Amino acid sequence: MSAPNVPPQAPAPMPNPPAPAPAPMPPAAAAPSTELPRHHVHHSYIWLESVRTIFIIAVCVVVANFSTIIGLVAEEGMGAEAGFIMAVAGIGTLVVILLTFGIVAGLRVVGYKHLYFTVGPDEFTLCSGIFNKKQVHVPYQRVQSVDQRATLLQRLFGVCTVSIDTAGGAANKAVVVPYVTKAQAEWLRAELYNRKNALAAQAAVASGMAGAASATATGMAGAGDPIPQSVEAGIAAMAQGAATFAGNVPSPAAAGNVLDVGAEAWNQVGGVFAGPAQDTGRVTYEYGLTNKELFLAGLSNTTSVGLIFAGLVVGVLQIVGFIFDVMGDAADGAVESALVFADSQASAYLIGAVSAGVIVLVLVLWVLSAVGSCIGYGGFKARRRNNRIEVEYGLLQHTFQGIDIDRVQSVVVKQSFIRRLLGYCELSLGKIDAGVSEDSSSQKNTLANQGIVIHPFVKMNRVPEILAGLVPEFADLPREAKPVAKVALRRALIRRGIIQGGGFWLAVVATLCLAGLTWMGATGTAELLELDSDDLFLLSIGWNVVIVCGYGLAAILLVVDLVGAVLWARESSFAYNHRFMQVSNGGLSRETVSFPRQKIQFGCTKSNPLQRRAGTDTLLATTAAGSGGTTTTLIDASHADAMAWLDWLKPGGNQ
Known part of the structure; x- marks a missing residue:
């Protein structure tokens, strides 16, 4: 170590000065504190x-x-x-x-x-707990996505809950930071991504320097040859790619709906404690929902109507039970009066009125569910910001999801039966989902459970435009599809129409019921049950009506199963090239999954004796998307195509 710069001192005037006593050392400066701010x-x-x-x-x-x-x-x-x-x-x-x-x-x-977090040079730390202390450390390299969610009450006060997902699947719980302000959440998201990118850049520079040193030591580079500039070349390529992407992004269609006004108002107000907006990077591509897309998305997401109606029925039954408890003995007289009224002509009008009321109630519930779904999609925005994809939605309860492009596992195009008739689809991205933290009381909603939905209801002809603007890395998808084997149609009719067919087995149940009713009449079981002729007649009519309705429903379901089998055999296929694989499964609904070759964790084929006799195999490709991984399956591909696909899976295959 070099000596400190001490100013020269004048020599002492005495000729032979005694050795001076050592001067007292100045107090050492206090060492800078290494404790991170909380x-x-x-x-x-x-x-x-x-x-x-x-x-x-x-x-x-x-x-x-x-x-x-x-x-x-x-x-x-x-x-x-x-x-x-x-x-x-x-x-x-x-x-x-x-x-x-x-x-x-x-x-x-x-x-x-005792609830706070720190942002260190290498990792994020969350501390919590009163009696049982808990510290969660998240290295920045492991951060996959930083999401935030806010209930209506949280939005009013400008706070939200931040979830930090890591690449750990269902076994790894998401790190949840509750009740941070909107400004603090945006700052934290930007800080985590910036530190992650900085560490990745340092690792790239270190790798480049190590490669250059290795090349110099082995004499691979001559005296006049330049040192390999792998790092600079990589950075230049990245910059050129970013410039190309920014210049070639197609202009998104003007998208806006009536609920965007409310979303803009929320963004401007923010909440009581929201804080100032933070700059989280430049947006290169963004789109929303039109009024038509918002309306159709709301109508297509009404699965909760049945649950609501069932809840109302249960509630009505409970109220009726309470009324009978309150009425006591008077309930018997009310029941007798109701039976007498049932024999009168006015009962028919009452039944019609009740039926009409039930229909109106179901329609009202359907409309309310559609309105609720539209509000849930209110303020929907999907954007590309730097190398991240961000999606936010929810007019009352707000959800923000973001993911790095290198963490995207697949692109999924889903068409339900209604969407197929209209020519629309749902577009989503598969990603690795960390489980909800046990410390969090909020559960992920429907959209979150489907990965990241980048458009809930979009025309099929707009899919290439959206993928080119949002995920241009998936532009080189395979084009030459390999259909399933010809024998797959016959096998699909048997599998879907008989083995898995709901209509076929419903017809079997109806036949068994008819045989049981016939056996009861032939063996005199009615006498053992002490049923008189009137009761037996009413029972026979009721069972006959049930059986006829069962056969009718079975016929309808059988036709639907057979049509779905034919469509599946015509539309199912798979394709692959040097970078991607794509699997399509058709039918009344259709799903197409595209995923990079490097994201395939495991691939195999399997076949049962009947498949081997028919010369077909089942393809299975597993990626890390979803909880515990996602396996994409295609049944009854030809054996030759399956073997060629296995060769493609080998390292260096299809190069």
């Missing part, structure tokens, strides 16, 4: 979480004591005593709820002090 979550974590917890407890208490309250109201002779009991019970319940709120809020205050 970033606490927003203080709304305390009171919003407490309010949510108490609301859940209050609802559970009311539901648990609902039958008791009804019994007190219905019981005769209680009068003021019943009112006094209810008042005491209500006050006691309120006191318990307030005490619980105080305890929960106190625990949240203590937990808030």
